[in-house]
Amino acid sequence: GENVEQHPSTLSVQEGDSAVIKCTYSDSASNYFPWYKQELGKRPQLIIDIRSNVGEKKDQRIAVTLNKTAKHFSLHITETQPEDSAVYFCAARLNTGTASKLTFGTGTRLQVTL
Amino acid sequence: GAVVSQHPSWVICKSGTSVKIECRSLDFQATTMFWYRQFPKQSLMLMATSNEGSKATYEQGVEKDKFLINHASLTLSTLTVTSAHPEDSSFYICSARPPTGIAEAFFGQGTRLTVV
Numbered sequence A: 001g002e003n004v005e006q007h008p009s010t011l012s013v014q015e016g017d018s019a020v021i022k023c024t025y026s027d028s029a030s031n032y033f034p035w036y037k038q039e040l041g042k043r044p045q046l047i048i049d050i051r052s053n054v055g056e057k058k059d060q061r062i063a064v065t066l067n068k069t070a071k072h073f074s075l076h077i078t079e080t081q082p083e084d085s086a087v088y089f090c091a092a093r094l095n096t097g098t099a100s101k102l103t104f105g106t107g108t109r110l111q112v113t114l
Numbered sequence B: 001g002a003v004v005s006q007h008p009s010w011v012i013c014k015s016g017t018s019v020k021i022e023c024r025s026l027d028f029q030a031t032t033m034f035w036y037r038q039f040p041k042q043s044l045m046l047m048a049t050s051n052e053g054s055k056a057t058y059e060q061g062v063e064k065d066k067f068l069i070n071h072a073s074l075t076l077s078t079l080t081v082t083s084a085h086p087e088d089s090s091f092y093i094c095s096a097r098p099p100t101g102i103a104e105a106f107f108g109q110g111t112r113l114t115v116v
Helices: none
Strands: A004-007 A010-014 A019-025 A032-038 A045-051 A056-059 A062-067 A072-077 A086-092 A108-113 B004-007 B010-013 B019-025 B032-038 B045-051 B067-073 B076-081 B090-096 B111-115
Touching: A004 A086, A010 A019, A019 A086, A019 A108, A032 A062, A045 A056, A045 A062, A072 A086, B004 B090, B010 B019, B019 B032, B019 B090, B019 B111, B032 B067, B032 B076, B045 B067, B045 B076, B076 B090
Parallel strands: A010 A108, B010 B111
Antiparallel strands: A004 A019, A019 A072, A032 A045, A032 A086, A056 A062, A062 A072, A086 A108, B004 B019, B019 B076, B032 B045, B032 B090, B067 B076, B090 B111
8 A cells, every 4th residue: 555754753943944844655656645734633734735747836835846756745835934833744645536545644743933 | 615524522431431423524425434543743544434335444453343433324424432442542533525526635623532
């Protein structure tokens, strides 16, 4: 099955700096890669996703890049703000229908300091 | 976006008792729902895939007799933790996707189970 690795496990940045979180996946058939933000005790919230036919996607301060050959994808947050502090999870899935499973990375705890 | 609702949000039970958690898709029909368990400071681990009208598919290492899943309708899946023990204390979350080609998975708000 799919295996997703995520680094770093913790990341501390100063407000205004950029944050980068990296993930690798094992199943070359995976074609959908979402990123989730989870605050303590809350449900994961989708912040951005990318499909395998796209190399990069951007939404305001958040961007995701995908390298299919290397099976890497990364989350980039620019101009970080204290409210960006949370745990971020990457995930991968073979998008064959509503029964296809998401495999999550191990998570990155992002701390944005003033 | 689609809405998935989970109930209860938190529950405390005595060791040896059973607890039922409900997951509902409020504005779409879900033939498949997923149940995850999340221990503190860890990732979401898929426990099982709940299939409407048929048996759930459990991930390796998850005891199907301990974690009973019932998906009796297209909008409701239930997870029952039977004979709960303190090590079952965790955050349980369900998710589902609407059958409209949307890639995003929608999550319930989660249930914090504490077994004392």
